[in-house]
Amino acid sequence: xxxxxxxxxxxxxxxxxxxxxxxxxxxxxxxxxxxxxxxxxxxxxxxxxxxxxxxxxxxxxxxxxxxxxxxxxxxxxxxxxxxxxxxxxxxxxxxxxxxxxxxxxxxxxxxxxxxxxxxxxxxxxxxxxxxxxxxxxxxxxxxxxxxxxxxxxxxxxxxxxxxxxxxxxxxxxxxxxxxxxxxxxxxxxxxxxxxxxxxxxxxxxxxxxxxxxxxxxxxxxxx
Amino acid sequence: xxxxxxxxxxxxxxxxxxxxxxxxxxxxxxxxxxxxxxxxxxxxxxxxxxxxxxxxxxxxxxxxxxxxxxxxxxxxxxxxxxxxxxxxxxxxxxxxxxxxxxxxxxxxxxxxxxxxxxxxxxxxxxxxxxxxxxxxxxxxxxxxxxxxxxxxxxxxxxxxxxxxxxxxxxxxxxxxxxxxxxxxxxxxxxxxxxxxxxxxxxxxxxxxxxxxxxxxxxxxxxxxxxxxxxxxxxxxxxxxxxxxxxxxxxxxxxxxxxxxxxxxxxxxxxxxxxxxxxxxxxxxxxxxxxxxxxxxxxxxxxxxxxxxxxxxxxxxxxxxxxxxxxxxxxxxxxxxxxxxxxxxxxxxxxxxxxxxxxxxxxxxxxxxxxxxxxxxxxxxxxxxxxxxxxxxxxxxxxxxxxxxxxxxxxxxxx
Numbered sequence: 286x287x288x289x290x291x292x293x294x295x296x297x298x299x300x301x302x303x304x305x306x307x308x309x310x311x312x313x314x315x316x317x318x319x320x321x322x323x324x325x326x327x328x329x330x331x332x333x334x335x336x337x338x339x340x341x342x343x344x345x346x347x348x349x350x351x352x353x354x355x356x357x358x359x360x361x362x363x364x365x366x367x368x369x370x371x372x373x374x375x376x377x378x379x380x381x382x383x384x385x386x387x388x389x390x391x392x393x394x395x396x397x398x399x400x401x402x403x404x405x406x407x408x409x410x411x412x413x414x415x416x417x418x419x420x421x422x423x424x425x426x427x428x429x430x431x432x433x434x435x436x437x438x439x440x441x442x443x444x445x446x447x448x449x450x451x452x453x454x455x456x457x458x459x460x461x462x463x464x465x466x467x468x469x470x471x472x473x474x475x476x477x478x479x480x481x482x483x484x485x486x487x488x489x490x491x492x493x494x495x496x497x498x499x500x501x502x503x504x505x506x507x508x
Numbered sequence: 509x510x511x512x513x514x515x516x517x518x519x520x521x522x523x524x525x526x527x528x529x530x531x532x533x534x535x536x537x538x539x540x541x542x543x544x545x546x547x548x549x550x551x552x553x554x555x556x557x558x559x560x561x562x563x564x565x566x567x568x569x570x571x572x573x574x575x576x577x578x579x580x581x582x583x584x585x586x587x588x589x590x591x592x593x594x595x596x597x598x599x600x601x602x603x604x605x606x607x608x609x610x611x612x613x614x615x616x617x618x619x620x621x622x623x624x625x626x627x628x629x630x631x632x633x634x635x636x637x638x639x640x641x642x643x644x645x646x647x648x649x650x651x652x653x654x655x656x657x658x659x660x661x662x663x664x665x666x667x668x669x670x671x672x673x674x675x676x677x678x679x680x681x682x683x684x685x686x687x688x689x690x691x692x693x694x695x696x697x698x699x700x701x702x703x704x705x706x707x708x709x710x711x712x713x714x715x716x717x718x719x720x721x722x723x724x725x726x727x728x729x730x731x732x733x734x735x736x737x738x739x740x741x742x743x744x745x746x747x748x749x750x751x752x753x754x755x756x757x758x759x760x761x762x763x764x765x766x767x768x769x770x771x772x773x774x775x776x777x778x779x780x781x782x783x784x785x786x787x788x789x790x791x792x793x794x795x796x797x798x799x800x801x802x803x804x805x806x807x808x809x810x811x812x813x814x815x816x817x818x819x820x821x822x823x824x825x826x827x828x829x830x831x832x833x834x835x836x837x838x839x840x841x842x843x844x845x846x847x848x849x850x851x852x853x854x855x856x857x858x859x860x861x862x863x864x865x866x867x868x869x870x871x872x873x874x875x876x877x878x879x880x881x882x883x884x885x886x887x888x889x890x891x892x893x894x895x896x897x898x899x900x901x902x903x904x905x906x907x908x909x910x911x912x913x914x915x916x917x918x919x920x921x922x
Contacts (some may be wrong), residue, residue: 342606385654391655469669
């Protein structure tokens with residue numbers, strides 16, 4: 286029995302040894318070389334849809350959130366009778382002055398208020414008058430020159446005067462973060478509040494909010 | 509002759525394999541070959557002192573993109589190039605904030621055949637926190653207190669990742685800065701909430717008054733270090749930086765003395781993080797390596813013994829064949845073990861400070877002499893900076909930021 290086994294081994298060793306050795310040797314050459322890792326050559330710049338989630342994404346505010354929230358607020362404001370069916374077009378100030386960021390997300394708030402204002406201005410078709418308060422210095426300089434008689438008063442105003450606002454946008458971005466260090470998962474809940482304030486009475490004539498929660502889990506290698 | 513070559517074969521193979529696998533010690537990461545003309549053009553508008561950092565950024569690519577941006581960010585801050593510093597920290601934070609799931613490099617870094625350092629660097633929690641800290645300071649200098657606060661809050665979240673058994677932050681520096689930003693925004697409720705958290709960590713800290721208008725932040729010492737230790741260098745260990753002498757800071761503003769409060773020990777933050785989940789993966793890789801090394805050694809030992817015994821038996825050819833087969837398998841096992849890359853990722857942000865100290869004051873507009881004394885643990889003066897600072901007239905909710913390191917300062921609102 287032992288002799289038979291030895292014969293089998295001998296057969297194996299004679300027939301397959303050279304093949305096995307060659308295979309292992311080739312494998313070694315191919316797989317055990319010094320590993321160097323080249324850097325990727327990158328991707329050429331190209332356009333993507335800003336309304337879609339991009340390849341690089343986190344739990345903060347992103348382009349698709351800004352587009353979605355401003356679209357929603359715009360439709361909501363335009364559906365409010367005080368703005369959609371006014372007796373006289375109200376003068377509205379929409380900027381980021383009273384739009385606060387209390388969140389843990391870095392953001393240029395103007396991105397939100399600028400998009401909301403331009404969207405409303407295009408859609409309102411004269412039902413609202415938008416006052417550019419952030420351009421006040423520009424307006425004041427022009428008014429000063431007009432009052433001094435250095436330049437004429439233009440065609441539209443009989444008595445040059447900057448508009449006061451009837452309504453102004455206020456709001457707040459807040460977040461609630463949670464982390465699970467064991468699983469590496471984290472979540473951020475955003476609550477973005479928009480309100481329109483009557484500048485004569487302080488009444489909040491319209492409110493809208495946009496809320497979303499994003500969760501993510503890093504690859505274990507980063508936890 | 510045939511018998512001879514068969515007997516020698518495993519040993520020749522062993523020799524060849526050992527030579528080949530000899531270079532599998534540490535993984536090498538190829539630099540991007542940037543044509544010199546392109547590099548010169550890229551560096552042309554960069555400040556001379558920052559060019560080595562920007563060169564590295566281009567040559568080391570995505571793998572070290574965050575790390576190089578962090579390094580250049582601090583270098584830029586130190587020489588007063590704030591716009592570059594802001595851009596660098598924004599770049600670093602954008603990558604830190606992106607969730608790296610299904611990432612090809614991360615997948616490779618988890619495998620047996622690549623080192624952990626294969627992954628694109630995002631830093632350990634203390635490094636991520638410090639990136640938010642610097643970006644927040646730069647917002648603070650620009651009087652953008654909302655985004656400053658957002659940075660400090662986001663940094664606090666990063667710190668929570670380091671706390672294995674408590675889902676809360678213990679990074680006092682960021683809690684202070686969150687509270688201070690809220691104070692400047694007039695959000696007193698939010699400021700109080702942050703300062704209350706801070707007091708739990710630093711009960712002796714005096715909360716700044718609402719009208720404080722000068723925030724002095726002083727950084728001392730060298731950055732915490734990371735070293736690979738243990739079997740296969742698979743264990744990541746954190747150490748305090750070298751040659752740290754400054755322990756305390758005293759300021760004199762027109763000869764009036766102020767002791768800077770040591771609000772944060774960055775090295776302590778690095779050294780006390782909980783165990784990393786990736787450590788378990790590396791531990792498994794080390795175990796794999798050890799097992800295969802053991803099997804390989806055993807097989808080659810048996811192979812040698814059979815080879816020695818073969819001339820004295822009647823089945824010498826057969827035993828030689830068996831010996832050869834076992835030898836090849838043994839060598840293959842050893843090669844497999846040697847090919848396993850268990851080295852922990854020791855890249856670290858090397859221009860961070862060891863500690864951060866601060867002073868908060870209310871000061872009238874004017875020009876002042878500022879003397880900063882750096883003291884060792886026994887309160888002996890190590891070095892001293894003397895400079896003139898100008899405090900402009902400010903509105904009630906604004907503050908001037910003075911950021912200092914020995915021999916370096918930056919003051920906002922100049």
